[in-house]
Amino acid sequence: MTVVDARQRQRPVLSVGPQRAVNLRPRSVAVLALTSLVGVVAYVWPFLVGDPQAAAGTAHAQDAVVVMALLLPLLVLVTAIELGEGGFDARAVGLLGVLTAAGAALRMAGGGVSGFSPMFFLIVLAGSVLGSGFGFVLGATTMFASAIITGGIGPWLPFQMFGMAWIGAGAGWLPGRGTSAELWVAAAYGAVTGLLYGALLNLWSWPFAAAGAERISYQPGAGLAETLRRYWAFYLATSLGWDLTRAVGTVVMTLVLGPPVLLALRRAAKRAHFVHR
Numbered sequence: 001m002t003v004v005d006a007r008q009r010q011r012p013v014l015s016v017g018p019q020r021a022v023n024l025r026p027r028s029v030a031v032l033a034l035t036s037l038v039g040v041v042a043y044v045w046p047f048l049v050g051d052p053q054a055a056a057g058t059a060h061a062q063d064a065v066v067v068m069a070l071l072l073p074l075l076v077l078v079t080a081i082e083l084g085e086g087g088f089d090a091r092a093v094g095l096l097g098v099l100t101a102a103g104a105a106l107r108m109a110g111g112g113v114s115g116f117s118p119m120f121f122l123i124v125l126a127g128s129v130l131g132s133g134f135g136f137v138l139g140a141t142t143m144f145a146s147a148i149i150t151g152g153i154g155p156w157l158p159f160q161m162f163g164m165a166w167i168g169a170g171a172g173w174l175p176g177r178g179t180s181a182e183l184w185v186a187a188a189y190g191a192v193t194g195l196l197y198g199a200l201l202n203l204w205s206w207p208f209a210a211a212g213a214e215r216i217s218y219q220p221g222a223g224l225a226e227t228l229r230r231y232w233a234f235y236l237a238t239s240l241g242w243d244l245t246r247a248v249g250t251v252v253m254t255l256v257l258g259p260p261v262l263l264a265l266r267r268a269a270k271r272a273h274f275v276h277r
Helices: 003-010 026-047 052-058 063-085 090-110 119-130 132-150 157-171 182-205 224-238 240-271
Strands: none
Touching: 026 063, 026 132, 026 157, 026 182, 063 132, 063 157, 090 119, 090 132, 119 132, 119 157, 119 182, 119 240, 132 157, 157 182, 182 224, 182 240, 224 240
């Protein structure tokens, strides 16, 4: 054994280079793009119809079922493609199950009282280490599993799943992996997405909510500036406090618990041969 080989064997797991643990194949990228397109359409269609407030009593009650019926098979298809083409194997699926269960438990630990959800920091770190595709599927499955456990199943669930899936996917593109700046980058990303998640989730209900509230309700046909002003007022009144708590909590948990979690994720990736030396 050469001196170089000995040094490489002694290299700490936390210093693994910037490569992603699980790389997406082209067909998986296409399916993920299609899945995201379904999510975008689900979010924006109420803004394209004449008067969504006329259906306020059944807001997303019917289309949410359709979105869920499309989302779950697409997630299964991504996993199946990666299994067939070697991107995932049984160990990757096992790790996905473990992290999904851990994320669901963390969401329950947050209690949902203040807006803070410990699940966020795990999704961000896992997506950063294991890649965008893994982060996308993990974000969606974690939200789905936690909703089943807590009884939080409703027309809002597919929109929550898309929001967490996009956060996990975006984490796979974070710079600075394997450097001293990695935790700070992840913490900053967690803070920003903690706010954006709340702003995004508001869109699923805003066109149907606040009917009759002159200053904050959605008004079809209003100009872009007026629509943004009304949405900002709605966001301030309903979500900003919760989202700030989530953002700050994610930063604190990332900086405090991030090093051992990153170490554990990279060890799991190496033992499963996701990252090749």
